[in-house]
Amino acid sequence: MLNMKELPSIRALRTFIAVANHLSFSKAARELSLTQGAVSKQISLLEQQLGQPLFERHLNGIRLTRIGLRYLPQIVEALEALQNATAGLRQLDQVEEVLTVNVSPSFASLWLIPRINGFVRAFPHLQVQLKTGDGLVHDISGDNDIVIRCLPLAKHYDNATLLCRENLRLVASAALLRQQPIREIDDLAKHVFLPQVTRPQLWEQFRIHHKIAYPMEFYGVGFEHFYMSLEAVKNQQGLALLPDFMVDDLIINTSELFNPLKSMMASHYGYYIIVPHYKRHARKVCVFTQWLTEMMASSQGHAS
Structure with a gap:
């Protein structure tokens, strides 16, 4: 089992999903109420932690790499499961x-x-x-x-x-x-x-x-x-x-x-x-x- 320190942060993963959805750092920044620099830094740190590039940078924009395309649906599903578990627990509290x-x-x-x-x-x-x-x-x-x-x-x-x-x-x-x-x-x-x-x-x-x-x-x-x-x-x-x-x-x-x-x-x-x-x-x-x-x-x- 991975050490918790080896896992990406929720913030980094949410940033990755936003950038992947928009294929734009600036649009993802507006969605997350962050600066474009902060978004770019989160993605860079995530890529360093994974040891894999998630996006290809081009003069006319960005696109997901093959690794990024495979990683995205798994992360979306994992975060949704986490949200569902948390929401379900709160609903059962009473x-x-x-x-x-x-x-x-x-x-x-x-x-x-x-x-x-x-x-x-x-x-x-x-x-x-x-x-x-x-x-x-x-x-x-x-x-x-x-x-x-x-x-x-x-x-x-x-x-x-x-x-x-x-x-x-x-x-x-x-x-x-x-x-x-x-x-x-x-x-x-x-x-x-x-x-x-x-x-x-x-x-x-x-x-x-x-x-x-x-x-x-x-x-x-x-x-x-x-x-x-x-x-x-x-x-x-x-x-x-x-x-x-x-x-x-x-x-x-x-x-x-x-x-x-x-x-x-x-x-x-x-x-x-x-x-x-x-x-x-x-x-x-x-x-x-x-x-x-x-x-x-x-x-x-x-x-x-």
Whole structure:
């Protein structure tokens, strides 16, 4: 391991990055609020310490050497890691525990984030770190305390508890319905349907559920996540199938979205809370799981 005295100073490295970004000593000096001479001296000392030239000096300017080009991204990454570590430590200074929750993107953006402030107020010394992921969880022994996933309804998932079943609503924008009203099933023939990339079978299930005999026209772009389909609906690109608990508040409390024909269909999927066995009884996991369950019950009760 290098002696600390052999390592370049943070000041020298920040100066190197500034000069490399601008390819100008004078511009780097203005950015750093230093004199041009001070910048030039920092670079010279850094080059002497490294034993390698970082810049080629020419009459018409400077440019990075091959060594400088290789050194720059490594230094940028190292300083960013140092900044992240310091900022993260400062943010955690006022909390007693950290709870890491890994959720599917649509669950996070359309349901959890709009409600999470209630949990933060109730448990001010517990910081929640939200991450996103999707699909089956093959290893839950990592950093995550809680994982939430949408999976086919089943009883064999290890360490999993069903949070709610998924019921899908047909969703359209108010502007689109003003142009092409939907009063009965046959009116759907005039509309375009938004493909769900990860679960293309949903529209086939919808067709069978509503006994639709005519061909369904699909939009030319498929969407991986429900929150993406919702944005496409808002932009009048077609009709989507979206989970009731994610969109009911928007349908009830705004005039932007509608559920034409009051259509709802069980998808045979559910949202599961997955917790590693050894974390199941941790206080932070218990309070968040209880809060999730109560909030979900409230959402579904309000919708019904």
